[in-house]
Amino acid sequence: MSRRIDVKELALGVFLIALAVVAFVATRSLNIGTAADMGPGFVPRALAWTILGFGATFCVTALFKPAESLPEPAWRPLAAILAGIAVFAVLFATLGLVAACIGCVLAAGTATGPVQWGRLILFGPLLAAFSSLLFVRGLGLPFQLWPSFLVQFWAQHLSQLGAW
Amino acid sequence: MELLDNLALGLATAATWQNLLFCLAGVTIGTLVGVLPGISPLTTVAMLLPFTFGLPPASAMIMLAGIFYGAQYGSSTAAILVNVPGETSSIVTCIDGYQMARQGRAGSALAIAAIASFLAGTVATLAIALMSLPLAALALKFTAVETVSLVILGLLGAVVLAHGSPAKAIAMIVVGVLVGLVGVDVNSGAPRMTFGIPDITDGISFVPIAIGLFGIAEMIRNLEQPQDRDLPRMRIANLLPTRADLVAAFPAMLRGTAVGCVLGVLPGGGAALPPFSAYALEKKIAADPSRFGKGAIEGVAAPEAANNAGAQTSFVPMLTLGLPTNPLMALMIGALMIQGIQPGPQVMTKQPDLFWGVIASMWIGNLMLLVINLPLIGIWVSLLRVPYNLLFPAIVVFCAIGAYSINNSFFDVWLMLGFGLVGYFFLKVGVEPAPFVLGFVLGPMLEENFRRAMLISGGELTVFIERPISAVLLACAALLLVSLLVPDLRRRREALRD
Numbered sequence: 001m002s003r004r005i006d007v008k009e010l011a012l013g014v015f016l017i018a019l020a021v022v023a024f025v026a027t028r029s030l031n032i033g034t035a036a037d038m039g040p041g042f043v044p045r046a047l048a049w050t051i052l053g054f055g056a057t058f059c060v061t062a063l064f065k066p067a068e069s070l071p072e073p074a075w076r077p078l079a080a081i082l083a084g085i086a087v088f089a090v091l092f093a094t095l096g097l098v099a100a101c102i103g104c105v106l107a108a109g110t111a112t113g114p115v116q117w118g119r120l121i122l123f124g125p126l127l128a129a130f131s132s133l134l135f136v137r138g139l140g141l142p143f144q145l146w147p148s149f150l151v152q153f154w155a156q157h158l159s160q161l162g163a164w
Numbered sequence: 165m166e167l168l169d170n171l172a173l174g175l176a177t178a179a180t181w182q183n184l185l186f187c188l189a190g191v192t193i194g195t196l197v198g199v200l201p202g203i204s205p206l207t208t209v210a211m212l213l214p215f216t217f218g219l220p221p222a223s224a225m226i227m228l229a230g231i232f233y234g235a236q237y238g239s240s241t242a243a244i245l246v247n248v249p250g251e252t253s254s255i256v257t258c259i260d261g262y263q264m265a266r267q268g269r270a271g272s273a274l275a276i277a278a279i280a281s282f283l284a285g286t287v288a289t290l291a292i293a294l295m296s297l298p299l300a301a302l303a304l305k306f307t308a309v310e311t312v313s314l315v316i317l318g319l320l321g322a323v324v325l326a327h328g329s330p331a332k333a334i335a336m337i338v339v340g341v342l343v344g345l346v347g348v349d350v351n352s353g354a355p356r357m358t359f360g361i362p363d364i365t366d367g368i369s370f371v372p373i374a375i376g377l378f379g380i381a382e383m384i385r386n387l388e389q390p391q392d393r394d395l396p397r398m399r400i401a402n403l404l405p406t407r408a409d410l411v412a413a414f415p416a417m418l419r420g421t422a423v424g425c426v427l428g429v430l431p432g433g434g435a436a437l438p439p440f441s442a443y444a445l446e447k448k449i450a451a452d453p454s455r456f457g458k459g460a461i462e463g464v465a466a467p468e469a470a471n472n473a474g475a476q477t478s479f480v481p482m483l484t485l486g487l488p489t490n491p492l493m494a495l496m497i498g499a500l501m502i503q504g505i506q507p508g509p510q511v512m513t514k515q516p517d518l519f520w521g522v523i524a525s526m527w528i529g530n531l532m533l534l535v536i537n538l539p540l541i542g543i544w545v546s547l548l549r550v551p552y553n554l555l556f557p558a559i560v561v562f563c564a565i566g567a568y569s570i571n572n573s574f575f576d577v578w579l580m581l582g583f584g585l586v587g588y589f590f591l592k593v594g595v596e597p598a599p600f601v602l603g604f605v606l607g608p609m610l611e612e613n614f615r616r617a618m619l620i621s622g623g624e625l626t627v628f629i630e631r632p633i634s635a636v637l638l639a640c641a642a643l644l645l646v647s648l649l650v651p652d653l654r655r656r657r658e659a660l661r662d
Contacts, residue, residue: 008592008593008594009593011589011592011593012332012335012593012595015589015593016335016339019339019342023342023357026356026357026359027356027357030354030356031352031354034623035618035623036618036619036621036622036623037619037623038615038618038619039352040349040351040352040354040356041356042615043345043611043614043615044342044345044356044357047338047341047342047345048342050338051335051338051339051342054331054334054335054338055335057331058331058332058335070592070593071592073588073592074384074385074387074388077383077384077387077388078384078585078588081380081383081384081387081556081560081584082380082581082584082585084557084560085380085560085563085564085577085580085581085584086578086581088560088561088564088577089564089574089577089578089581092564092568092574092577093574097565100561100564101561104557104560104561104564105557105558105560105561108556108557108560108561109553109557111384111387111553111556112387112553116553119554120557123554123557123558127557127558127561131561131562131565135214135565135569139214139215139217139218140218141214141569142572
C-alpha cells in the first residue's frame, strides 16, 4: 500500500505543537491562580494546552488521510519580496526613506523573471520622490529622507556657498 | 421619528465639504484597487491608515469605509470587461458579466451592475439604521458574561462560514487568541510571552500582522502565477441598459439586496458569500436556469446587489457591538482605536455623529460611485494595462511605510516580514488567515471578560448558561457547531465554495 500521509496537515500539526511548546516556555514563570481568581498565566496556558491538543490530533489524522504533498513554495518571489522588506527596514533605519525606496524596488523587483533592471532603476527614484512628497510633505510624517552624512555635507557646502 | 432624526444627523455630518471630499477620495481609491487584481481593499486600508492620523474620527472612517465598498464596485468592472475578478467578491459576476460583454452588451452589464450596487446601497443604509438601534440597546445590557458568549458566537460563526476544515479554523482562532494575549496583563501588570522585547510589551500591533498575512503573503502567491492579462479590446458602446434588461434585472436586484443584507451581518460572512448565495438563488428560481452562464442579466444584477449590501451591513456588528465579522472590520476597529475610540455600543450614544455620519456617507458614496464610474469607465479599464511587475514593488514599499508609520517602529516592519512568511505557510498548508486575525483582535476582550465573569461567579462555568441572554447566544453557537456535523449542510457548504 502506498504512503497515505497528508503532509499539509502534518506540517500544520507540527507547527501548532511547536507553538504550544513556545507558549509553555514563555509562560512557565507566570502565576496560574484558581478558576475563581485567575493569575496572568491561566488563560495562556489553557490556550497552549488546546493548541497542543489540536496539533497532536492533526499529526495523527494526517497519517490516515489520502496522500497529499506539501506544494513546492515559490522560492524566488518569496525570497525577493521578503528581501525587499528587509532591505527597506535596514536602509530606512540607516540611510533614510529615499535610499530605502530605491533599494526595496530593486530587491523586490527580482521576484519575476526576466528582471527588467532598466525599468526598476528608473522606477525606484520615481517611487522615492512620490513617497517623500506624499508622506513627508503631504502628511507631515517625521521621516528621515536623506542619509545624515549627505545632509551634513550639503549643510557645509551650502553654508560655504552662502559665505562665498 | 427617531430614525429620521438620526439619519438627518448623519447626513449633516457626511455632507460637510471635508467629509464629502474624504468620501470621494475613499471611493475613488477603492475603485482603483478594486479594478486592479492583486491588491485587496484590506491591504489598501492598512496602507492608508497613516493618512487618517490627523483626521477627525468621522472623516477617517468615512474614507476607509469608502475604500471598502468602492473596491467591491471596482472589481465588478474588471470582472465584466476582462473576466478577471478584481476581488473575491466579484468572482461570480465574471460568469455572466463577461459573457454579456462578449455579446456586445458590456455597457448594459456595467450599467446594471452600477444600478444594482446603488439600489442595494440605499436599501442597506436603511436596513443598518433600523437594525442598529435595537442591537446597541441590547448590547448595553451586556455584562462580562454575555460579552464572552457573544465573542464565542462571533468566532464560531467565522468558522462555519470560512472555507476548508472547521477543525483547522478553530485551531487558528485559538492560536490567534493566544498571540493576541502577548503583552502586559492588564490585571496583574505582569509581562506575558514578550521574550523581553520592549516593542511588544503593549501587545503585538495589529496592522503589521494584517498587512503581512494578507497583503504580503497573497502578493507572493500572485507572483507564482504568470502575469499575462487579456487586455480589453472591445468598445463599450451604449452605457444605458435597455428597458427589457432593467425589467428583468430589477427583481433580481431586490432579492440580491435581501440576501446581502442578511449575510453581511453574520460573522465570517466575508466578501464572497453574499454574491455566491445570491447567484445560486437566482439560478434556482429562474424559469430557465440554462440561460445562466450565457449572459443572463440576473446573474450580474443579483450578485452585485448582494456584495454591496453585504459590504455595508457588515459594519453593523462592528459599530454596534465592537465585534468584527471579517478581517477588514478588524482593521476598522484598529483605525478607531488609533483615534482613541473603543468600538462598542457606547459609540452610538456618545458619538452619534460618527456613527450616523459613517452610515449616511455610505449612501452618498454609492451615489458618487454611480456618477464617477460610468463616465470614467475608460480610465479604469486603462488601469488594467499597468504592468503588475511595476505595481508590486510599489505595494511592497507602501506596505512597509504603512507598517512603520503606525508606531514609528522598525520592529513593526520586521513583524510584517515575519507574518508575511507565516501567511505564506498558512496558504501552503491550506488554512485561512481570517480566523486567526479575528481571534487575535477579540482575544484580549475575551480573556478580560472571561476572567471578570469567573471572578463574579466564583469560578462556576454554569454562570454562562444561567443568564438568559448568554444562554441564547451559546445555544446559537452550539447550533452552528452542530450544523458543521450535519453531512448535508456540510456538503452544501463545500459546493458553495466550488
